[in-house]
Amino acid sequence: MADYQTLLVDNKDGVTTITLNRPEKRNAMSPQLHREMYDCLSNLRYDKETRVIIITGAGESFCAGQDLKQYFIEMDSQPDRVRDEVREKSRRWRNEILRKMPQPVIAKINGWVFGGGFTVVTGCDIAIAADDVQFGLSEVNFGHFPGGEVTIVLTEHLQPKHGLYYALTGKTMNAKEAERIGLITKAVPRADLDKEVMEIANNLKEKAPSALNAVKEAWYYTFYSNPEVAYELSNLISDKAKLAIGGRPGLQQFARKEYRPGLGANKWEEKKE
Numbered sequence: 001m002a003d004y005q006t007l008l009v010d011n012k013d014g015v016t017t018i019t020l021n022r023p024e025k026r027n028a029m030s031p032q033l034h035r036e037m038y039d040c041l042s043n044l045r046y047d048k049e050t051r052v053i054i055i056t057g058a059g060e061s062f063c064a065g066q067d068l069k070q071y072f073i074e075m076d077s078q079p080d081r082v083r084d085e086v087r088e089k090s091r092r093w094r095n096e097i098l099r100k101m102p103q104p105v106i107a108k109i110n111g112w113v114f115g116g117g118f119t120v121v122t123g124c125d126i127a128i129a130a131d132d133v134q135f136g137l138s139e140v141n142f143g144h145f146p147g148g149e150v151t152i153v154l155t156e157h158l159q160p161k162h163g164l165y166y167a168l169t170g171k172t173m174n175a176k177e178a179e180r181i182g183l184i185t186k187a188v189p190r191a192d193l194d195k196e197v198m199e200i201a202n203n204l205k206e207k208a209p210s211a212l213n214a215v216k217e218a219w220y221y222t223f224y225s226n227p228e229v230a231y232e233l234s235n236l237i238s239d240k241a242k243l244a245i246g247g248r249p250g251l252q253q254f255a256r257k258e259y260r261p262g263l264g265a266n267k268w269e270e271k272k273e
Contacts, residue, residue, distance in 0.1 A: 006033040007040060008058065014051035015201045016044060017108075020120075023059025026112055028067035031074045031086045038089040041097045051209065052201045053101065055124060056108040062133070065115025095149050098123035099220050102213040104204045108197045109133050109175070109184065115150060121184065122153040125216065128197050129175040130190035135183065136172035156223075158182060 008019040018040060020027040044050050057063055075083050098105055098120075107121050109129035114136050121127050137146050137154075146154065146167050154163040162181040166173060175187035188196045204212065 002039065002043075004036045004040065006030065007036050009040060011049055014049065014205050015054060015198075016047070016050040016052070017054040017056065019056050019058050020063055021058045022067075023057075023061070025067055025070070026061035026064035026114075027057040027059070027117075028064040028070075029090070029116060030067045030070040031090075033067075034086055034090040034093065038093045038097070041093055041101065044103070045097075045101050050103055051205045053103050053105045054108050054197060054201060055105065055120065056110055059111070061111040062107075062109045062113050063117030063120050064112055065117050091149055094119040094123045095153065099125075099216070102209065102216070104212055104216070106197055106200060107184075108193065110193065112136075114138060115146065116148070118146075118183070119149045119153050122157050126200060127184040127186075128193065128200070129178065129184050129187050130193045131175045131187040132190055133175045133178075133187075134172045135166075135175070135178050136170070137167045138170050138172075140168060141170040 004021075006020070006022055008017075008021045010017050010019075018037075020029075020033065022028060022030065022033065044053060075086065094116075104126065105124045107124035107127040107129075109121065109127060110133070111130075112134055113121060115138065118135070118137070137150070139146050145151070151167075154167070157163075158181055165171075173181075175184065178184045179187045186196070
């Protein structure tokens with residue numbers, strides 16, 4: 001794995017943790033961070049040693065959105081093609097690549113989440129936050145609005161009355177409220193955050209990778225497609241999953257009353273080409 005200026009990447013026992021590492025800026029996203037996240041995720045999707053991915057933040061924040069000051073410093077002198085490249089990578093890693101990663105991705109939300117940081121949370125499959133974390137869409141307080149990908153993902157994940165309330169008022173919410181309205185999966189006491197996330201990661205490690213990938217593909221294709229297309233795609237995904245492990249051994253075992261819950265991923269042999 002490459003050395004990054006704005007990220008820390010660590011793999012231990014099949015779990016790769018990506019830490020947004022700009023604590024002095026509350027891990028606000030700079031053009032360099034966007035480039036590096038795009039590169040990092042693009043490489044990890046093919047990494048056989050990575051079974052689960054965790055994304056978290058260094059210091060006291062998870063992600064404070066876009067670092068607009070740094071963006072203008074880095075981009076003002078650049079030609080249009082460079083600015084277009086950064087905008088495209090910024091959009092794709094948060095709103096496309098995360099969803100299409102074959103591995104499950106967990107957001108471990110350790111601190112403040114503002115503005116564009118919401119898109120990192122919603123891009124992950126599972127989001128666990130310390131219960132004292134604050135979330136905020138403060139753009140309206142500065143005469144602006146949650147632009148770009150933020151409004152898109154909020155309309156996908158939240159009921160209008162919830163999303164509009166926070167976007168219009170600029171008020172913050174705590175993690176318990178974020179859980180209640182469906183922005184995150186679960187809020188836990190801060191002392192339990194690491195344990196909770198690792199328990200989930202270890203659970204996922206025990207599943208067949210092809211099955212996890214199939215779940216993600218079917219879920220997201222169904223969410224973003226009309227019912228007829230989603231049904232056809234689900235059948236195609238099922239066929240692909242069967243090919244990956246040479247049939248449906250789990251279902252066959254279940255039918256023969258041989259299946260035992262907890263059959264780990266290490267018990268599955270992916271079919272070799």
